[in-house]
Amino acid sequence: MTRLVQKKAKENTLLDVHHIKKYFPIKGGILKRTVAHLKAVDDISFSVYKGETLGIVGESGSGKSTLGRVILRLLDPTEGEIYFNGDEISKLKQRQVRPYRRDMQMVFQDPFGSLNSKMSVAELIEEPLLVQTNLSKKDRKEKAVAIMEHVGLRAGDRLKYPHEFSGGQRQRISIARALIINPQLVICDEPVSALDVSIQAQVLNLMKDLQDELSLTYIFIAHDLSVVKHISDRIAVMYLGRIVEIAPKKALYENALHPYTQGLLASIPIIDIEDNKQEREKIRITGDLPSPVNPPTGCPFRTRCPLVHDRCSVERPELKRPENDEHLVACHLYT
Amino acid sequence: MKKPPLLSVNQLKTHFYLDKNRVAKAVDGVSFTVSPGETVAIVGESGSGKSITALSIMQLIEKPGKVVEGSIHLHDKEISNLPSKQMTKLRGNEIAMIFQEPMTALNPVFTIGNQIVEMLRKHRKMEKKQAKIEAINLLKTVGISRAEEVVNEYPHQLSGGMRQRAMIAMAISCNPKLLIADEPTTALDVTIQAQILDLMVEMKEKFNMALLLITHDLGVVSEYADRIIVMYGGQVVEEAKAKELLRTTEHPYTKGLLESLPNLKEDVDRLGTIKGTVPPAYDLPSGCRFYDRCPFAMEKCKQTNPPLYQINDNHTVRCYLHEKEDIK
Numbered sequence: 001m002t003r004l005v006q007k008k009a010k011e012n013t014l015l016d017v018h019h020i021k022k023y024f025p026i027k028g029g030i031l032k033r034t035v036a037h038l039k040a041v042d043d044i045s046f047s048v049y050k051g052e053t054l055g056i057v058g059e060s061g062s063g064k065s066t067l068g069r070v071i072l073r074l075l076d077p078t079e080g081e082i083y084f085n086g087d088e089i090s091k092l093k094q095r096q097v098r099p100y101r102r103d104m105q106m107v108f109q110d111p112f113g114s115l116n117s118k119m120s121v122a123e124l125i126e127e128p129l130l131v132q133t134n135l136s137k138k139d140r141k142e143k144a145v146a147i148m149e150h151v152g153l154r155a156g157d158r159l160k161y162p163h164e165f166s167g168g169q170r171q172r173i174s175i176a177r178a179l180i181i182n183p184q185l186v187i188c189d190e191p192v193s194a195l196d197v198s199i200q201a202q203v204l205n206l207m208k209d210l211q212d213e214l215s216l217t218y219i220f221i222a223h224d225l226s227v228v229k230h231i232s233d234r235i236a237v238m239y240l241g242r243i244v245e246i247a248p249k250k251a252l253y254e255n256a257l258h259p260y261t262q263g264l265l266a267s268i269p270i271i272d273i274e275d276n277k278q279e280r281e282k283i284r285i286t287g288d289l290p291s292p293v294n295p296p297t298g299c300p301f302r303t304r305c306p307l308v309h310d311r312c313s314v315e316r317p318e319l320k321r322p323e324n325d326e327h328l329v330a331c332h333l334y335t
Numbered sequence: 336m337k338k339p340p341l342l343s344v345n346q347l348k349t350h351f352y353l354d355k356n357r358v359a360k361a362v363d364g365v366s367f368t369v370s371p372g373e374t375v376a377i378v379g380e381s382g383s384g385k386s387i388t389a390l391s392i393m394q395l396i397e398k399p400g401k402v403v404e405g406s407i408h409l410h411d412k413e414i415s416n417l418p419s420k421q422m423t424k425l426r427g428n429e430i431a432m433i434f435q436e437p438m439t440a441l442n443p444v445f446t447i448g449n450q451i452v453e454m455l456r457k458h459r460k461m462e463k464k465q466a467k468i469e470a471i472n473l474l475k476t477v478g479i480s481r482a483e484e485v486v487n488e489y490p491h492q493l494s495g496g497m498r499q500r501a502m503i504a505m506a507i508s509c510n511p512k513l514l515i516a517d518e519p520t521t522a523l524d525v526t527i528q529a530q531i532l533d534l535m536v537e538m539k540e541k542f543n544m545a546l547l548l549i550t551h552d553l554g555v556v557s558e559y560a561d562r563i564i565v566m567y568g569g570q571v572v573e574e575a576k577a578k579e580l581l582r583t584t585e586h587p588y589t590k591g592l593l594e595s596l597p598n599l600k601e602d603v604d605r606l607g608t609i610k611g612t613v614p615p616a617y618d619l620p621s622g623c624r625f626y627d628r629c630p631f632a633m634e635k636c637k638q639t640n641p642p643l644y645q646i647n648d649n650h651t652v653r654c655y656l657h658e659k660e661d662i663k
Contacts, residue, residue, distance in 0.1 A: 059524035059525070059526065059527075060524055166612045168612065169612075196380035196381055196551065196613075197380065197551065197553075197592060197595050197596055198380060198591060198592060198595045198608065198609040199612065200595070201594075201595035201596075201597075201606035201607065201608045201609075202608045202610075204597070204606055205605050205606055205608060208604075208605065223524065223525065224525075225525070225599070226596070226597040226598065226599050227597050229597065229599060230597035230598075230603075230606065253599065263526060264525060264526060265599075266529075267525045267526045267528065267529035268525060268554065268599060269528075269529075269532070269552065269554035269555045269557065269558045269559075270554055270557070270558070270599060270600075271553055271554055271557040271581055271593070271596070272557055272558065272581075284526075284529060284530065284533070285526040285529075285530075286530070288494045288496055288497065288527070289494075289524075
């Protein structure tokens with residue numbers, strides 16, 4: 001995206017997330033009192049503009065999936081506000097959220113677990129229409145056939161069951177199901193990580209085409225940086241419930257600022273056809289992810305950071321802009 | 336002079352008898368060798384037969400599967416027909432294997448220490464006390480700093496990366512000549528994956544092992560393998576030195592795989608794709624197994640399955656497009 005388009009996009013904010021927190025209580029003792037909190041999402045703010053794809057990357061335990069579920073109100077946030085098209089939806093009752101679900105849909109990772117195996121493809125794809133609209137049976141069928149063809153499924157397969165399809169086809173069913181009620185925002189939680197590479201490419205291409213044709217906005221959650229880079233316009237990197245860096249993809253991949261992002265990028269095995277196996281400098285992130293129940297004080301990444309200094313254990317770095325308006329990083333090296 | 340191979344697999348066929356009418360030809364005539372100290376990678380998508388190949392070598396195929404044909408030599412010894420007692424001795428001592436999900440490979444009711452001690456007592460006939468000291472040493476060797484504590488912990492108390500380190504400690508405990516790693520890092524995060532792969536290379540050099548790496552990830556392969564074997568539909572479709580295979584890819588399937596990977600360096604709008612899906616192992620086409628999905632398919636490909644053509648000293652490819660280049 002060019003800067004001009006991005007400026008324009010800023011006036012077209014679709015989703016605004018303000019200081020969202022999601023803490024899961026941990027109960028203990030005979031009285032099952034809350035003894036601690038698992039801070040899955042810990043004070044996150046960002047915006048998503050109409051028509052863009054925001055990628056969210058992080059390792060397991062970073063809180064990226066919880067964040068997706070909180071935005072859709074599948075989980076209630078502990079604190080913070082969520083504005084969708086300007087409407088605050090974080091405190092609405094589930095019944096009041098339902099109309100917003102027309103515009104916000106989700107595609108899950110596991111196309112085996114997320115499709116009811118007792119429903120035919122037609123029933124699965126038409127279900128959102130049944131819940132959200134008053135369309136007649138004939139209209140529902142017509143819409144279902146249209147969307148099936150759109151995502152590359154054969155309309156003749158309407159009456160088959162999910163187990164009769166391959167993983168890639170099943171993910172197409174999930175996508176059809178999410179798109180049939182014309183949502184504005186689709187949150188995709190690891191949509192291709194269960195698929196083989198050749199099938200993954202088919203699904204990624206399909207998602208890009210659908211975005212152009214239906215002017216969709218995506219939040220694309222994944223652990224695979226190369227996949228995220230391929231599909232996203234901007235990328236947020238999460239670590240232990242916090243965003244540590246957020247930037248347009250080009251800036252993030254060419255000029256990663258946060259030591260975690262740098263390490264993450266260096267960890268990806270790349271297909272390298274030259275004979276310089278030994279030459280490529282490797283920045284290795286050592287150790288394991290700390291427990292989100294008892295995260296480190298100050299900067300969450302300091303226990304694994306190669307550039308850690310005194311200030312990191314005392315003061316928590318905030319997301320700031322050392323570079324320009326669009327590139328934010330939470331690290332004391334830049335303040 | 337070429338060293339004689341450590342492992343040589345010849346025309347291996349492992350079939351699964353699903354029911355009266357269906358036989359899944361999971362591995363269907365696979366041949367390859369692994370030289371001492373070499374890292375060979377078998378790459379393929381799910382259903383290509385790469386894991387079954389590994390399990391066949393270890394004689395870990397369970398009913399309804401069966402190794403129906405072929406020979407497997409370790410040094411010069413035929414091991415595909417060894418009785419189970421001798422095979423048990425061989426597993427661990429000569430060949431060790433690590434798996435994708437260490438949580439299922441480790442026994443959840445025994446401590447990590449117990450499980451390593453058991454290996455050492457059984458295979459290296461150590462005393463209990465001595466074995467425990469050795470277990471702690473092994474855990475230190477694989478980079479576990481809290482080895483004295485970890486030795487008394489249960490698998491569920493460890494993170495995925497630590498578990499895989501413990502598995503590697505067990506695998507190297509009897510100093511095997513060959514380590515088979517079946518998707519060893521697929522369940523791990525990318526930063527941990529890098530740690531584990533580096534550790535495997537370090538151990539390989541330290542203990543002078545050969546490594547048979549089974550994976551779907553071409554990125555991993557390109558950084559760590561000396562030679563690459565690409566499998567599709569239970570057969571080898573291309574084999575070459577790693578750099579050569581990635582530089583001058585010849586088989587349309589391998590090309591398709593490489594093009595379908597999102598690239599970190601360049602930006603492309605659309606990824607290359609391979610149309611369709613992998614044919615099921617019980618219903619393979621009679622001609623080339625890639626026929627339905629191949630952009631270069633010819634009439635001939637529909638009729639008969641091409642043999643492997645040797646296009647130079649270390650590059651073979653199963654494709655009629657290279658029939659004329661065969662030097663054999």
